[in-house]
Structure formats: C-alpha cells, structure tokens
Amino acid sequence: MAIREDLCKKIMKMFPSYPDPHDPNLWEVFKTKEYINGSEEERRKIRNSSSLASYEWENNNQISWLRKYFFPRISEETLQGKTLLDLGSYTGGRLIAWSKRYKLSKGFGIDINPIFRTASEEFAKSINISNVEFMTGEVERLPYESNSFDFIISTDVFEHVKDLEVVLSECYRVLKKGGTLCVAFPQYLQPLEAHIGMVTNAVALQWFFSSKTIASAYNKILEERGEDSYWYKPEAFPLRNWEKLFELNGTSIKDFKGLIKKQNWRSKNFKVKPIFTDGRKSDWLIFKILSKLIAPLAYLPFLNELFLGRINCILIK
Numbered sequence: 001m002a003i004r005e006d007l008c009k010k011i012m013k014m015f016p017s018y019p020d021p022h023d024p025n026l027w028e029v030f031k032t033k034e035y036i037n038g039s040e041e042e043r044r045k046i047r048n049s050s051s052l053a054s055y056e057w058e059n060n061n062q063i064s065w066l067r068k069y070f071f072p073r074i075s076e077e078t079l080q081g082k083t084l085l086d087l088g089s090y091t092g093g094r095l096i097a098w099s100k101r102y103k104l105s106k107g108f109g110i111d112i113n114p115i116f117r118t119a120s121e122e123f124a125k126s127i128n129i130s131n132v133e134f135m136t137g138e139v140e141r142l143p144y145e146s147n148s149f150d151f152i153i154s155t156d157v158f159e160h161v162k163d164l165e166v167v168l169s170e171c172y173r174v175l176k177k178g179g180t181l182c183v184a185f186p187q188y189l190q191p192l193e194a195h196i197g198m199v200t201n202a203v204a205l206q207w208f209f210s211s212k213t214i215a216s217a218y219n220k221i222l223e224e225r226g227e228d229s230y231w232y233k234p235e236a237f238p239l240r241n242w243e244k245l246f247e248l249n250g251t252s253i254k255d256f257k258g259l260i261k262k263q264n265w266r267s268k269n270f271k272v273k274p275i276f277t278d279g280r281k282s283d284w285l286i287f288k289i290l291s292k293l294i295a296p297l298a299y300l301p302f303l304n305e306l307f308l309g310r311i312n313c314i315l316i317k
C-alpha cells in the first residue's frame, strides 16, 4: 500500500495543479478565508460572481449545458410555459438563465448548501427574475408534491449523491405523467472527472489505483501544502462509507442502467458523446482531435466506461 501510495503521489505531483481562490466556477470559493471572514458586502460580491458565471455560461449557445447535452432531443418550444426543477441548482445562474430564455412558467431549484440558495435568490432579484423558487434540501428527499413538474434537469449532480436509486425514485415521483428527466454526469471511470483536479492534472488515476490509495496520496499532498490548501480540502477523510472517491459515489454506466431498469420509466434515450467532446475543456483543439480518434471506443461495452464523456440520458415518466 505504502509503495503504491507513494507512486500515486509522485504521479500527482508530476502534474500539479493549484486552484484559483477567485474562480467563480468553483464552489470551494465559499470556503476561502476571504469569504468566511469577509464583510457582508464582500461575501455578497463572491456569491454574485458565482451565480453570474453560470448564468452567462447558459446564455452562451456554444457552451450551454442544456443545449449541448439535451437539445435537440428537447427543444426551446417544448420548454415554454412549463415547470422545470433543477436538481442540484448550485448558485442558481443556470436555472435563472433557462427561466428567462425559455419562458418557463416557473423554475425550481434545490441544493443541499444554504449559501447557494441565498446566492440564487439575491441574483434573481438583482436581475428582476421572479418566476424562480429556490430551496435548501437533499435530493434524496424532495420537498415537493408528487406529479409536480414537466421537466427535471440535473447536470453533474448524480455522481455526488449518497443514494442514487432513491434520487431516481424521487425524480419519478415528482414528475408529472409524461414528464421528462434530463441527466448528465460523469461515470466513475471517466478519466478526467475524478474530482482531484484541485491538486493534480494527472488523469485516469482511478484506472490504476484504488480509491483508498488515491485518497491517501491526495490528502498527503494537501498536508504538504498546509494552510493555503484548507479551502479546497475534501469534506471528509478517510472516505465515508458511500464514497468511492471524495464526494463521488462511484456510479458506472452499468450501475446506472441497472438502476433505471428497476424503475418504470416509459422511455429511455441515451446519447453517446465520447470523451473530450463535452466538459469544461472540450473546446481546446487538442481535445477536439483526440475525441475524433477515440470516438469509436465510446460505443463499445466496458470501454465506454473509460471513453464516454458523460452518462447522458433522457427518461420519460
């Protein structure tokens, strides 16, 4: 174990990364000293820049996740006048952009972190959007009536929940009959999405090392970095019993397909998008070329666990 951990740590340190404490796309900015010890005005500014970043992202057709993942299987016209729940709505920018752009009758957002609700509500108010409502809560126990929503959208959240089967049942319960659940999230073996990017740019470590080894190596590096790294420490170390890696439940494509088979979804539509065609760095030329080379592998059973960009699925109740 010690030898493997040492090797894993060495590889991580060969490709070091250091997160920017002012990056509005990182939720960890809310754990920086600047946020925690800041004045109310300073905190409000940080919350606003987080909401604004995802609002602008969703207003940009080239990178909007709603468009990139789910259009044209759903369309602008079908969203108009509908209710939509954003599951894991973070600081609200995406949902607020969708509510305005697609003329939803109402957008609902839920997230576990109360700071995100404050950020979302402040941002909606600042740009005069009133057809949205945010709540703090766990997606495992949705505080909504059954048969409430026309659409549920969830991007990069399913990999973080404690019990995905329960979350899927909850989605089924709160959707109206004929309602649509749109989900995109990285499968555990997706080589770029092990959520260790705060410390290293090394990829695919989870192909070669156990989660325990990666977690220990990661933690040792944080210890070496000392106080400067406290703001991006994972929530728990050692890993909690539901975690495969920090805040990740370890769901594979096979696991996910198994879970939805157990439920009564009327129709399922999986989209195959190979690695490097989506995600935050997909516009880089090198990734565009690589994605073309790798594309056929994303269609093959088992190899898809390694080369699919994200699980991307539309389910109809």
Ligand SMILES: C[S@@+](CC[C@H](N)C(=O)[O-])C[C@H]1O[C@@H](n2cnc3c(N)ncnc32)[C@H](O)[C@@H]1O
Pocket: 027, 054, 087, 088, 089, 090, 091, 094, 110, 111, 112, 113, 116, 137, 138, 139, 140, 154, 155, 156, 157, 160, 161, 162
């Ligand atoms: C990677 S972020 C994605 C945020 C947003 N959906 C997006 O695409 O930008 C994951 C979000 O899920 C939230 N989350 C994780 N587990 C949750 C749970 N059990 N219940 C509610 N929210 C949760 C986190 O607080 C965080 O805002």
